[in-house]
Amino acid sequence: MSGRISTQGIYQQALAAMLAQQARLADTQQQVSTGRRFATAADDPVAASRELDLTRSMDRIDQLQRNISVASHRLGLEDNALAEVTDTLQRVRELAIMANSDSNDGSRDIVVQELDELLNHLVQTANASDGEGGYLFSGFASNGQPFLRDNTEVNYRGDQGQRFLQIGPERRVADGDSGAEVFRFIRNGNGTFSTSAAAANTGNVIIDNGVLSDSSAWIPDDYSIEFITANDYEVRDSGGALVQAGTYDDGGVIGFLGIEVGLEGEAAAGDRFDISASRNQDIFATLQNFLEAAEGSPGDNASRAVFHSDMNSVLADLDRALEHISTTRTRVGTRLAAIDDQERINADARISVEATLSDVRDVDLIAAASRLDLERVSLQAAQQSFLRVQNLSLFRLLG
Numbered sequence: 001m002s003g004r005i006s007t008q009g010i011y012q013q014a015l016a017a018m019l020a021q022q023a024r025l026a027d028t029q030q031q032v033s034t035g036r037r038f039a040t041a042a043d044d045p046v047a048a049s050r051e052l053d054l055t056r057s058m059d060r061i062d063q064l065q066r067n068i069s070v071a072s073h074r075l076g077l078e079d080n081a082l083a084e085v086t087d088t089l090q091r092v093r094e095l096a097i098m099a100n101s102d103s104n105d106g107s108r109d110i111v112v113q114e115l116d117e118l119l120n121h122l123v124q125t126a127n128a129s130d131g132e133g134g135y136l137f138s139g140f141a142s143n144g145q146p147f148l149r150d151n152t153e154v155n156y157r158g159d160q161g162q163r164f165l166q167i168g169p170e171r172r173v174a175d176g177d178s179g180a181e182v183f184r185f186i187r188n189g190n191g192t193f194s195t196s197a198a199a200a201n202t203g204n205v206i207i208d209n210g211v212l213s214d215s216s217a218w219i220p221d222d223y224s225i226e227f228i229t230a231n232d233y234e235v236r237d238s239g240g241a242l243v244q245a246g247t248y249d250d251g252g253v254i255g256f257l258g259i260e261v262g263l264e265g266e267a268a269a270g271d272r273f274d275i276s277a278s279r280n281q282d283i284f285a286t287l288q289n290f291l292e293a294a295e296g297s298p299g300d301n302a303s304r305a306v307f308h309s310d311m312n313s314v315l316a317d318l319d320r321a322l323e324h325i326s327t328t329r330t331r332v333g334t335r336l337a338a339i340d341d342q343e344r345i346n347a348d349a350r351i352s353v354e355a356t357l358s359d360v361r362d363v364d365l366i367a368a369a370s371r372l373d374l375e376r377v378s379l380q381a382a383q384q385s386f387l388r389v390q391n392l393s394l395f396r397l398l399g
Contacts, residue, residue: 047360054357060169061350067165068343071175075336078136078176081128082329085283086322088122092287093318099294100311102304112294119287123149126183130176137179146179147284154284156180168342173335177328186324188281188317192218195261196274197309203230203268204301206308209316210261210275217258220277225254225261227271265305273309286317 092115099111126137126147134142140161148155160180164172188194192212197205212218222238227248235244235256244256248267253260261275293311298304 050360051357054353054360057353058350061346061353064167064346065343068167068339071165071167071173072336072339074130074136074175075332077128077130079329079332081125081136082325082332084125085122085325088118088125089318089322089325092118092290093315096290096311096315096318100308108294112291115287115291115294119284119291120149122283122287123147123154126179136176137182139178139180153288154282156184167339168345171342173338182328183284184282185280186283186321187278188320189278189313190316191278191320193259193278194276194313194316196313197306198272199306201271201306202302203266203271204305205263205265205267205271206305207273207312208262209312210259212258213255213260214258219257222277223275225273225275227267227269229269230267281317283321286314286321290314
């Protein structure tokens with residue numbers, strides 16, 4: 001009896017060893033064919049959990065890279081549009097200089113025609129598409145055309161919204177600017193105050209755009225320079241209070257409250273010049289002011305002086321607009337540079353995560369292939385050994 005049990009035990013042990021060897025060989029074959037160290041979470045729970053965390057990290061990085069692509073595309077479109085705006089404004093400025101010259105009186109009709117086309121082109125550029133069925137400069141109201149020109153003005157129908165996209169774990173970037181920010185929020189005049197001549201002036205004084213000489217003395221308000229006689233003037237604030245009185249010299253400078261304005265020409269009693277604290281004025285209003293001034297036909301020295309004063313204001317407003325657009329383009333360029341920098345950081349992070357994930361999940365194919373060969377040899381040896389044991393006479397008797 002004991003001999004039979006011992007022989008049967010040997011038989012079972014040999015069979016179990018062979019089956020275990022077959023299972024190890026099957027696992028190694030699966031590793032080689034799939035390239036993975038484990039097939040299910042049950043094979044290695046710790047590694048499977050780590051793999052899930054790393055996969056999620058890669059998904060987050062991929063989403064950040066997609067956000068970068070969207071932001072880069074929109075900012076690139078905005079930069080192109082702003083470059084077009086700059087070219088348009090520079091051409092308008094050339095026309096303003098041309099129109100402001102007395103030698104070009106006969107060409108003002110041509111200036112008006114081109115200016116009207118440039119205004120239409122500027123509106124068209126401000127309504128640039130974002131390439132996705134919306135508009136670049138509408139703010140959050142991206143599906144509605146932001147600017148609409150009627151007979152005398154251009155109206156903005158967007159909002160001041162600005163969308164931010166996450167491009168890094170702790171980094172966001174604006175993917176555009178609203179039309180209000182780009183085209184409307186521009187300080188007129190010299191940025192501190194603006195000047196203008198009353199249309200009813202009878203003298204031939206031309207006023208320049210003035211300068212701020214002492215910011216600590218300047219009190220923002222609306223002021224007027226009124227000539228009591230051809231040589232005597234008074235400066236009054238918006239409430240009519242006298243600020244300063246003096247005598248005017250042709251080509252001289254009138255200064256008060258930290259500002260200075262230059263006047264040139266002969267004044268007449270009753271002439272008035274307005275000094276107003278700078279306000280927001282959209283680009284389209286600047287072009288419309290130019291258009292209205294150029295459409296007039298100065299027939300005498302007095303109206304000609306008013307026209308030149310108006311054109312000085314237009315040129316100042318154009319310079320402010322060009323400066324504003326340049327500043328906006330700089331901000332766009334800074335965002336694009338930040339995006340490029342973050343894109344490289346994200347790419348490096350993804351490579352690092354991929355390497356870690358490979359260590360956790362992927363099998364060493366060379367080692368696995370060598371192990372596969374060894375296990376095949378071992379299985380063959382176990383099979384041959386089992387066959388020899390099975391062929392013993394005692395086993396045949398047991399059968």
